[in-house]
Structures are given as structure tokens and as C-alpha cells.
Amino acid sequence: MIEDDDRIRMSLGLALEDEGYTVRAVATAEEGMASQRQEPADTVLVDLMLPGIDGFECIRQLRRDGDVPIIVVSARDDTHDVVAALEAGADDYVIKPVAVKELSARLRALRRRARPVAVAPQIMVFNGLEIRPQAGEVLLHGNQLSLTRTEFRLLCELAEHAGLVLSRQQLLERVWEYDYGDERLVDVHIGRLRQKIEDNSATPQRLLTVRGLGYKLQR
Amino acid sequence: MIEDDDRIRMSLGLALEDEGYTVRAVATAEEGMASQRQEPADTVLVDLMLPGIDGFECIRQLRRDGDVPIIVVSARDDTHDVVAALEAGADDYVIKPVAVKELSARLRALRRRARPVAVAPQIMVFNGLEIRPQAGEVLLHGNQLSLTRTEFRLLCELAEHAGLVLSRQQLLERVWEYDYGDERLVDVHIGRLRQKIEDNSATPQRLLTVRGLGYKLQR
DNA sequence: CGATGTCATGACAGTTGTGTGACAAACCCG
């Protein structure tokens, strides 16, 4: 939910949570778009009158980034606004003050229609190494490898940030979901992963150690 | 358009034609449903207060027959009606008198979302395994198999996402419609399904286990 | 050129994940 009025944001958020929704609420379009990029929501509720980037522009940008369902929740009841918002890419438009039951019903109706998502990076390729997160497959020079779950998740994590160094701590958090723990554990699994994805040359070609910092997957 | 008031039907019909739509207008739910069965429209506009079968029932029946987008155009502005109509299967609800520009924009917004007509995969074939979801038939090397309902649904679910890993949780939700439950249940049914669709070789050829992630049907 | 910190790797024991057969409850269909 992108809504700059604190009172409305709070009360509407709580009301929707009562209806069984999980709500993430922010006050500006900038925050909303960042949040959506970070961790996409199923549906976006957006006000039109926002400080900074306004609702219309926000809708256009959200629409450009993906096809998340968007409902405008606005106090403006002018037909021009409705038309403009829908043209910008919104899916529905309700006028404040809004009955939560109605909003909830419209959310359900919209989600019935929404495409069964289609997020997910399809395939990533790095110098002979092909990763298909969806299919749970990794191919090296076209041959399918059999990775363990941990190896697979570790590789995906590195691949998603290919070229960037990830610290052992970051990897522990993201792959193992440990907040603390022995960082050497990462080393062991990197080693095992290397045996499978490197071509037996003396020095690693793909999965590089950055001494003192962590590991990275070569682009 | 299903609308019993002659004046509104005429004027709204003409106005929409001005907007570029082709309109077929009838006065009763019975006519509307017959017309829709005869020659399906892209979108249905329906009033709630109709003689004979009322709007709610009309929506339910239209929805049962297919997933044509439905917009309610009603003079009733009570939240209960809105919720009831959306729950019955409507996609949007606008209140009379309606601005044609707004209705037109909502029509466009809805049609953006509408599924690109019946996907309905007729027949799927995977390495000697032929699945006909419509007919409820599965053939292995041309011989019809007798699957139980659960096995069939499980297979269809996997087939619809062939090549992609589905977690036990996803399968539980989609095949059993359990939100939680013992994931081992999936294993058992996968085992039973395998006995029927695999060619008795030691390792599965079609229905693969992806350790730690779930199962997938080999493309 | 040692001293020190960092990293790679093989071995191993405990844990986890998966396949399967047995069984009872639920269901279906005359």
C-alpha cells in the first residue's frame, strides 16, 4: 500500500490485515517502487496524491516493471482521474472513504484475473554454465549436473549477484538462513560446488575466491 | 449488455458504439445467457435488477459457463451489493449513472487482464506418455492407463508445468487444496503414479525427484 | 624469511530426505 496519510495508512492496513491480507505499507511512491522491486507484492494499492512522484507516474513505472495488479484508492472522484489512472495501467479505482469489505472483494476479484505470476529469472548462463532455477537444473557444457540442495541454492545466490563479491556472512544468511554460525561452513560447500562446476583446472575459472572478502561468480 | 431499462440500454449502447465497441444489447438475463452461449462476447455488462433471473444469478451462470469478463452496471450503490456481485464472479462494478469514458476505460483495463482466451491444453505428450486433460485419458505407448482421480490431477498439475520443479507444498495446495498438511502424502502418490507411468526401469525416466526441492515431469 | 591469518580439502559421524510396503479408514457403486 502506497498512501501518504498516516492515519489512513494505519487504519486501512490494519483493516486489511483483519481480512487476512499481509500488508506492507509505505508513504511515498519512491519507497513503494523500491519495495516492489526488492520483494514484489501480489497486489499494489496506491493513492494518487503523493508527495514527490505522484500516483499516475508511480502506476506507469510499476506497470513498466511488471504486471502486478494495481488498485487506485483515491479521494478524487473525478471521471478524468479515473480514466487517467486506468489508462496509466491501473486495474481498478475505488474512492475514499472506502468500505473495507468492498476493497477486499475487489482485491479478490482482481487476483482471480491476475496472471499466475511469471516472475523468476528463466535461465542464466556463465561461460558454459547454465542455471535454470525453475527447473532445478544446472548444466555444464550441456551436461546436467547433480547438485545437492545446498549447492544449488548457493550457486543461485551467487549467480543472482554474478560479478559481485558476497561475504560468507551474507551467504550464510541467504542460503542457510543462519544469522550467525561458522563461516568456514561456506568454504566447505564452495569446495564441493567447485568440484562440480569447474573444469578440473588448477585455479578456479568460475567460482572465485576474493581473499578476505568472500566469493563471487565470474560473469 | 444485459439491461432491462430501454432508455438506458439504447443510450449506453450508442455511446459505447461511439467509443468503438460493437454492442449486443438484450433486456433479460435469459436472453443474455442464450446470446452468450450462441456467440460469446468479449465482455459482458450486466444490470443487477432484472426481471426473471436476477443479475447475481446471471453472473454465477455466466461464470460457470466460462471466464468471460463481467462488469456490473447498477444503480444500487450499497456495499453489500458490490461485494455480493464480485463474490458471484463479477470483475468490476460501476454505479449508474455512469460516465461512458470511465466505463470505456474500465472495459479496456479489464480486457488487458482477461486471459487470452481458453488456454485449455488439448493434448500433452512426453516421451511416450500422452495426457488428454479434457478427456480424462492418459496413454502410455498408446495403451490407456487407469489412473485414480488423485493420480490424474497430480499428473496434470505436473504436466502443466513440465520441466519445472514443483514443491510438495505447491502440489498439496493445487492437487489436494490443502493449505498445510503432511508433505509425505505427496511422496506416496508420486510412488503410485510412477508404478503406472514409468517403464519399470530402475530409475524414473519421466517423473523425476529433485532432492530437497520437489518433483518434476521430464519434458 | 618466519609468523600469522586465510583458505582448500579429505574423512567421518550424525542427520535428513526419499521410496516403499502394510494397513485401516473413507469412499464409491451397484
Added chain:
DNA sequence: CGGGTTTGTCACACAACTGTCATGACATCG
């Protein structure tokens, strides 16, 4: 009702995986 079928639960066996540790190699620096 009553038979067969289907379904869900359970327990066990086995293989695969994980995390820990010890050892040694290697880089860096004073």
C-alpha cells in the same frame, strides 16, 4: 448394505547430504 477401490498414515530401510574437524597449503606482512 457389501464388495472392491481409493486414500491417507505410519514405520522402516537406505541412500544422500550436512556440518565439524583436522591437516596442510597458501598468501600477506612485518
